[in-house]
Amino acid sequence: AQSVAQPEDQVNVAEGNPLTVKCTYSVSGNPYLFWYVQYPNRGLQFLLKYITGDNLVKGSYGFEAEFNKSQTSFHLKKPSALVSDSALYFCAVRDFPSYNTDKLIFGTGTRLQVFP
Amino acid sequence: EAQVTQNPRYLITVTGKKLTVTCSQNMNHEYMSWYRQDPGLGLRQIYYSMNVEVTDKGDVPEGYKVSRKEKRNFPLILESPSPNQTSLYFCASHAETGEYSPLHFGNGTRLTVT
Numbered sequence: 001a002q003s004v005a006q007p008e009d010q011v012n013v014a015e016g017n018p019l020t021v022k023c024t025y026s027v028s029g030n031p032y033l034f035w036y037v038q039y040p041n042r043g044l045q046f047l048l049k050y051i052t053g054d055n056l057v058k059g060s061y062g063f064e065a066e067f068n069k070s071q072t073s074f075h076l077k078k079p080s081a082l083v084s085d086s087a088l089y090f091c092a093v094r095d096f097p098s099y100n101t102d103k104l105i106f107g108t109g110t111r112l113q114v115f116p
Numbered sequence: 117e118a119q120v121t122q123n124p125r126y127l128i129t130v131t132g133k134k135l136t137v138t139c140s141q142n143m144n145h146e147y148m149s150w151y152r153q154d155p156g157l158g159l160r161q162i163y164y165s166m167n168v169e170v171t172d173k174g175d176v177p178e179g180y181k182v183s184r185k186e187k188r189n190f191p192l193i194l195e196s197p198s199p200n201q202t203s204l205y206f207c208a209s210h211a212e213t214g215e216y217s218p219l220h221f222g223n224g225t226r227l228t229v230t
Contacts, residue, residue, distance in 0.1 A: 006158075032216050043120070043206055043221030044159075051216065090158060094216055102147050102166055103174060104219070108158040 002027040004093050006107035013081045014115050021076040021110045023091030032094040033074040035065055037087045038109075044090060050074060061085070081114045088112075118143045122207050122222035129197055130230055137192045137225045139207030145220070146212045148190040149174065150182065152203040153224075159206065165190055166212075197229040 003026045013019045025031055032051055036044040048059025055067045065076045074091060091107040120141045129135055141148065149164035151174075161174030165184040179201055181193040190209075194201060204226050208219040 034218065036219075041223070043208075043223050044219070045221070046218035049216070049218060092159075102149060102164045102172075103161060104149075105161075105175075106151075106159040108156060 002031075002093055002103075002105050004091050004105050004107040006089075006091055006110045008110050009108075010111045010113060012113045012115065015083050016080055019078050019081045019085070019112065019114070021089050021091075021112060023074045023076065023107060025072050025074060025091070025093045027093055031074075033065075033067065034092040034094075034104075035059065035063070035074075035076050036090045036092065036106075037061075038090065039087050047076070047089075081112075083114050083116055086112055086114045118220065120207055120209055120220050120222040122205075122225050124225060125223065126226050128228045128230065131198055132196050135194050135197060135227075137194075137205060137207075137227070139190045139192065139222060140188050141190075141207075141209040141220065142188065143209060143211070143220065144187065145209035146187070148184065148207065148209045149219075150180070150190070150192050151206045151208065152176065153206060154203050162192070162205075197227075199229050201227065202229045203227060 005024045034049045035047040038044045048057050050057045050067045058064045063078050088109050090109050094104050123138045150162040151159040153159050160176045163182040165171045206224050207222040210217045210219045
C-alpha cells in the first residue's frame, strides 16, 4: 500500500536561513508527488509537484523540492526562509498509473515556524 | 474567481441528527473529493467522485454518504453523526488532464458533534 511519512512534526528556522521539510514515500509504481501548504483557517494550497523529468522541481513562493528515487524522498526546500512561510506543510503521493481511481495519500503534516 | 465553496464553515450538532455539508466548484472539474483533517493524522480521504453519478470510497468512508448528481456539486452527508466524526472537513476538486492536476481546496468546515 502506498504511504507517505513526514518524520518531523515541527521545524523551526530563523528568517533568512535555508529550510528543509522532509518527506519519504512508499508506492508500488512510479510516484506522483506533491507539496501543499495550509495557512490558518484556510484550505490547502498547491506548491509544487513531481511527475517525471528533472529531479529538482521549482514551485510557488520560492519553494523547490528534490526527488530522490533511491532514497524514496521528496524533501521541500527554500534557500532563504521568510516569517510569512510559517504554516503547515503536507506531502502527498498518488500511485501511477491509477486511471480508475483518484486516491491521494497525505502525510501527517509538518508545522514550519520561521522566527524573526 | 475559480473556487471551491463549502458551507457551512462551522457546525455544531448533536449525536444522531442528520446533516449535510455542501460543496460546489465553478471550474468545471470532473474530479471531486472529501477529506477530513485530524491532529496527528493529516488528511484522510473519505469519498471521491470521478464524474457525475460516479463515486467511490476513500480510506475512511464509514459513517458518510455522498452524491454527485451535478458536475459542480458534491455534498457530504452524515446520516447519524457521532462524536468521532468531530473534525475539520475539506472538499477538493481537480481536472482530469491526463497528467495529474493539483487539487483546489475549499476553506474547510469545522464540525463538532456532541
